[in-house]
Amino acid sequence: VKRQKNDMADAEAIAEAVTRPTMRFVAPKAPQEQSAMMLHKVRLMLNRQLVMLTNAIRAHMAEFGIAAPVGRIGVDRLLKVIEDGTDERLPAAARQCLQMLVAQLSLVKQQILENDRQVLGLARSTELGRRLMEVPGIGPLVASALIACIPDPSVFRCGRNMAAWMGLVPRQNSSGGKERLGSITKAGNRYLRQMLFTGAMAVIRRAMQSTRRTWLVRLLERRKPKVAAIALANKNARIAWAMMMRGDRYREPMAIAA
Template identity: 70%
Template structure:
């Protein structure tokens, strides 16, 4: 029987920061999509991305633009005000996450691993309450969901893609951090022969998952 390690109040507070970060990012995306959809009803469109949203906000703020009726402009200004509040809250949340990662010795040591930034280091400190509950690094990688799925029978081992079970938040950030390392290696080179050989044999995204697994074991 496997038991859940007890988290300290500080670790629970860090977990709240990360959960709030996810919620705020979803709200920012939701409000941005709402602004884009509503204003497109009047024939005003902009490129995909944050720069496109900024252009739409300029149209909303311009009272002399006759393409948007008065009532619609009022509604869009309300959405723009909500978006501005959410952006400020996201910045404040990110500052606290960065400070939490730099505040502890463990967080600073984790950030020394290539592909592990302040956000991921803080998440590991918060979510992995007691690393000794994992016997090996592979057990931690399996808990995150970065190990192959087995479809074995009749004495034949068949390994598929990663299981995608376990902690989705850590898995996502590990893969994103690994992709950043790979993109840097493709542009500037790397002294890690293991990674060079892997990139020569596999696509970049497959190599990123393998590197994420390796980073989890190092953690």
């Protein structure tokens, strides 16, 4: 890192970076891949708006002593109270303001459904996306995000490198020949890491109810579910890299004998 930024210093830094064999460069994305990622970013924004509107309705209703259980059922009860003009617990002015929030909430829900349809169609439109969706824990969201975020998987030397880029490997603080491994690094693409973790948690919920002695069930006997979810997310990332590189289909692992 040198002082001052100008064209000459930038050109010198670029020339020096090109000569380094271990330097990593960002692969360019096609307009279609950028558009696919925009679908995911818009979906995140819509989900944040959905949570904001739901919390606002709950908070305003609580000011009048009207509360509801946590979850979708509780929100539906509040919406029925807002729609019921004969309920005297809400003043007319407050009901009018809440109806504005309800209209926005309905619009956001419709937009999220439309966005999910587009993401599902995008994942099913490619042969790679259909193969990736065969992996337990990788659904349409993760498959389309992987294709959009990683247009060229060959930039990673192996599947572990791609998992490390997503921040799904332990942070190292090793020295003097002694290994010290901590929590995950949380480096790289945060969205992919979140989606892989969410998919892994869904698989773990099913695995805890299963009687098959898979490696995941044996891992859950020794580790907490969230730790096992990180391990499964790491494994799915490596599987996805192998499938993207070799063009293979997913093969279900054999159950371990008890």
